[in-house]
Structure formats: C-alpha cells, structure tokens
Amino acid sequence: MAANKTLLMLPGDGIGPEVSAEVTKVIDWMDKRRAISFDIEQGLVGGAAYDAHGVAITDEVMDRAMNTDAVLFGAVGGPQYDNLGWDVRPEAGLLRLRKEMDLFANLRPAVTFDALLEASTLKPEVIRGLDILIVRELTAGVYFGEPRGMQEWQGQERCIDTQSYTKAEIERVAEVAFDLARKRGKKVTSVEKANVMKTGVFWRQTVTALHGAGGYADIELGHMYADNCAMQLVRNPNQFDVIVTDNLFGDLLSDCAAMLTGSLGMLPSASLGAVDGTGRRKALYEPVHGSAPDIAGEGKANPLAMLLSFAMALRYSFDLQEDADLVEQAVQDVLSEGKRTADIMGTGGEVLSTRQMGDAVCAALDRRAA
Secondary structure, eight states: OOSOEEEEEEEESTTHHHHHHHHHHHHHHHHHHHOOOEEEEEOOOTHHHHHHHSSSSOHHHHHHHHTSSEEEEEEOOOGGGTTSOTTTSHHHHHHHHHHHTTOOEEEEEEEOOGGGGGGSSSOHHHHTTOEEEEEEEOSSGGGTEEEEEEEEETTEEEEEEEOOOOHHHHHHHHHHHHHHHHTTTSEEEEEEOTTTOHHHHHHHHHHHHHHHHTTOTTSEEEEEEHHHHHHHHHHOGGGOSEEEEOHHHHHHHHHHHHHHTTOGGGOEEEEEEEEOTTSOEEEEEEESSOOOTTTTTTTOOOOHHHHHHHHHHHHHTSOOHHHHHHHHHHHHHHHHTTEEOGGGOOSSSEEOOHHHHHHHHHHHHHHHHO
16 A cells, blocks of 8 residues: 555543454554554543543644544543533543534444344344444534523523534535435435424425435435434334434434444444545544443453444545455354353353453454455
C-alpha cells in the first residue's frame, strides 16, 4: 500500500482498555497476513483524561481525532466520576468528539448469530436471521438543542431541554439511510412522534420529500411512531431493514434492538461524518456496551463488539470489504465452536477470558486465511 492508514485509539475507562487491547491483536494479524498496515496513536478520553488533565478530552487529542482516518473508541465513565461538573464528566469527551467531528450518522447494526440464539430472551423463531441497521442522527436534537438548563417559571424552578432540527440535519442522515438500504433490503422505516411533536411532523415531511425528489424511488419508505417501533422490535423485528430516526429515539431503540441479540457485548457501531472533497469522511467506531466498571480488570469483558467495530472501520473508512467480512466470519466461527465470554454463556460451551477470546478470533482468522 502506498501509505499506512492512520488510527487513533481512545480506550477510555472501565473495560475499554481491555477490549481495545484485543483489537491490536487483529490489527497486527492484518499487518502480518494481509499486508494491511496501520499507523496507530493512543490517546486519553473520559475519566482517564480527567484524571490526567482535568478535562474529558484535551485539545491536542481532539486535534489528532480531526486528522486521523478513523477513531477506535472504547468506553467512558465510572461511579467515581458521577459528581463531576457537566462539562468535565467522562461522557463530555465523547459528545465533543461527535460534535466537533460532525459525526451526524450513527450506524448500529443488530444482527443475530445462529450460535447465540439461546442468549436472547426472545423465542428463536422471532429473532432467527435478524439483520437490522439503525441509523441514528447524532449531532442535533434534544441532546444538543438550546435553550437548556434550569429556569424560574411561575415562581418555581423548572428544567428544560430543547428538541430542535433543521431541514439539512434531517436530510443528510436520511440520505445515509437510503444509500445504505440500497445495498441491503431496499427498505427504510422512518421513526418519530409526529402525532404529538412538531419536530416529528417536520421530520416526516422532510424525509418524505427527500424520498420523492432525491432519486430514491427504488427504496420502500415507511413511517412509524417511536413507541410503536419499540413494540414492533420485540414483536416482529424481521419486518425491519433500515430504521432512521432522531438522536433521542435512536438512543433508545438501538439499545432495545441490541438486546434482541442477547448481549450488548456483541454489538458494534459506527459514527460517520460527511464525505469531503477527497472522498474521506471523519469516523469513530465504538462498541455499544458501556464501561462496565463492575467487571473492569477481571478479564470477563466481551471484546467481540470492539472487534466487530474494527470490522466496520475496515468497511466504511478503508473500503476493505473482504477484510471486514473476514473478521466478521472469524467471530462467527468462534461462536459456532461454542466459545463464549461470561456475558453470552448459555448451557454448555467453553468460557473464555477477554484475552482468550481475542486469541481465539486470531486463530479463526488463521484458519480462514490458510
């Protein structure tokens, strides 16, 4: 390759460093067996950054994130940081990354592995073959709208958050959903609360207009209220292909969809920015699970979501489709062999530590590449 690809690794807090360490094994395997090399930098984020610098992310790390090909993010947070101020709490580092990198489209796949059907609380016949992609708007909506905070109102205190969207913010995330659906099942379900929210009405109108005028006649478009969508996800999830929704509903629905698969420890995500003039887009990849401070340092964390997040980086940032498939197939192989971490352990099988699971995936990659 003419030049190495660049990766910024931000392991963060809790189990973040443990699962991130397993990604480096796969990256080393890619270098040795596939001649795909990455220049890797490490940085602090979240509580780790606060402990060292008094902020959730430094300007220097933020600058590196803006100028790398992709960011691999672990997890942030822990009970020791619960009483910190709003601007320096660990989560502020992730929010700053999303906002300043303008990572407006969050991709959260919910895919069931046949070997893990028993790990879900739903009946196997309900979730078998599940393959949903939730596209969540990530940089606007109620998490970023102004005004927000405490106010005096009619002689008492009240606290407000503001749900706000522009037409451009809705259109660009809907375009991502339509484009991805074209490579999948050609079906998009747009989710909002148009029955009670003005922003929901605007969202539905904007997505409908884009579908008609944007050259997406080959894509089936449906609309659904967010509460009904939550119900349908546990009733008949296979009716969905791509779901596109706002920041708040996307946060809730993606976690709901995640548990259809049996474990948050299995699910990756990608947060993408717009394509620039060189064809490059800023991107951050992270597992859906949190920092899990209760098991941090015990070797119990499931690294598969982090490894699958790296597979998404191969696919969306580096256009290495075959190599992304290879990592995903290796994960499937390990699960089919009955190897599990504790969070996905059912009856029978072999319980592996975090490190052992990373080694098992690399061994599966060896077999696939033989």
